[in-house]
Amino acid sequence: MSEAKIVDARGSFCPGPLMELIAAMRAASVGEELEVLSTDRGSAEDIPEWIKKVGHTLISSSEEAGVYRLRVRKAK
Amino acid sequence: MKRILIVGGGTGGTILANNLARRLRHEMDAARVSVTVLSASPRHMYQPGLLYVAFGKMAVSDLYVDQETLLDPSIHFHVDPVETFDLDHNEVKAKSGKTYGYDYLAICTGSRPTLNAVPGLMENAHHVYTEEAALKTAEALRTFEGGRVAIVTGVPHKCPMVPLELTFMMYDYFKDRELLDKVSFKYTYPIGRVHSLENVAKWAAPEFDRMGVSYETLFNAKEVDGAQRRIHSEEGSVVEYDLLIAVPPHKGMEVIEQNKLGPSGWIPTNRATLGMEGRDNVFVLGDTTNLPISKAGSTAHYEAEVLGENLARLATDGRPMRSYEGKVFCFIEAGKDRATYASFDYKNPPRPQPPTRAIHWFKLAYNRLYWNSVRGLL
Structure with a gap:
C-alpha cells in the first residue's frame, strides 16, 4: 500500500475535519491518497458522504479507541 | 499592584x-x-x-x-x-x-469575515458583517424584483444562526412585498445537514420544506462566476443566482x-x-x-x-x-415576527421549540438591553 498523506484532525469538531480534508484535497494530485484522523463522530459520518458526492474513492474506514481513520483517493 | x-x-x-x-x-x-x-x-x-x-x-x-x-x-x-x-x-x-x-x-x-477566501465572493455577494455591507444588502433587498436567491455559507463564521435567519427573514420580507411567486430560494450549507447543531437542523429542515425553500447540503463554495451568476462548489455542483447572500468564512x-x-x-x-x-x-x-x-x-x-x-x-x-x-444562548429569528432560541452547553444540546411572537419581541427588546448587558447591569 502506498504512503498516504495524513490529515490529522484529531481534537477538531464538526465541521473542522471535513474542512481540513477539503483543503488538503485541493492541494493533492489526482491519484494521491490521504488519510484523515478524526475524533469527531459527526465528521466520520459526513466525510464518506462528502467523498461520495464529489466522486473521490473511499479506500477504507475504521475506528479504534475513539479515533476514526478514513483513507481516500483523489479521483479527479 | x-x-x-x-x-x-x-x-x-x-x-x-x-x-x-x-x-x-x-x-x-x-x-x-x-x-x-x-x-x-x-x-x-x-x-x-x-x-x-x-x-x-x-x-x-x-x-x-x-x-x-x-x-x-x-x-x-x-x-x-x-x-x-x-x-x-x-x-x-x-x-x-x-x-x-x-x-x-x-x-x-x-474575528473578521474573509470574503477573499472564495474567489468572486467579495465582488458578487451581499452579506451582513460590516456596516457598509449591511446597508448594501438592504438596498439589494429593497430593489429586488424577483429571481433566484442563493444563500452560501462558509465556516467557521460569527453567529451560527445567521444563515437560517437571513433565509427566514428574506422569505417574510419578499412575502410582504408580494414577490414570493417570483422568487425561488436555494439554501446551501457546508456539512451534511442544514445546520451545524443537529437539533437546530432537525427543526429548520421541515420549516424550509413548508416554505418551499430548496436546500443543498455538503456544498462548499469554490468560486463565484459573477458574469454567469453561478456559484461553483468544491463538490462539483453549480447553483445559479440572481441575488447572492453570503455568510462568509471567518478568521481571527x-x-x-x-x-x-x-x-x-x-x-x-x-x-x-x-x-x-x-x-x-x-x-x-x-x-x-x-x-x-x-x-x-x-x-x-x-x-x-x-x-x-x-x-x-x-x-x-x-x-x-x-x-x-x-x-451559549442564541435567538433564532424565524421570520419577521416569530423567533425561537437555542440554549446549550458542552453536555446538553439545544432543543429549539416552535417559534413564537413573544420570543421575537424579547429579541427586539434585547437589541436595546444589550448596552445594559455589557455594562454589567443585566
Missing part, C-alpha cells in the same frame, strides 16, 4: 472589565489592582444589529455607543490597538508605541496570526479554564478561542462571567474556582 490587561473592547472584553471592576472595587480603590482595556476603536458596535439594518429594522445609529461610556470609571481605557504580544515578558506593544505590562492578560480581539484577527498565537487567528484555549494553552497568566475569550463552540456574543458573555470571577480570585491571591461549561 496586580495589573489585569484586557486586549479587545468588544462584548467579551467589556463585560469582563466591568465584572472585574465590580468584584475588585476595594482593591482598585486602594491601588492594589488595576484593570486596563485596550481597544482598536473608540466606538462599540452591537454587531447582531447588522442583520436588522439589512431589513430596514434598525438604523446604523442604533448600532454604536462610545466605548468609554460602557466602562466603569475605575477602568483605564485606551484606544490603542495592540501590535505585538510579548508573552515571555508579560507585555504588549501598541500602535502608539507604548508598552503595557501585565500580571494577567485576557485576549478578546474577535490578523494581529493574532502575525504574533503566531494561533493558526487562522484562533488561539488554542483550555475549554474549562479559558487559559491559553501553555501559558499560566494568559486567558482567551469570545471569538478568539479555538473552542468548538459558537462564535457568538452570548458565548463571550458567559465566558467573561466565568473569567471575571476567576481573575478576581487570582488577583487577590486566591485560586480560580469556576469552569466554563460551554454555555
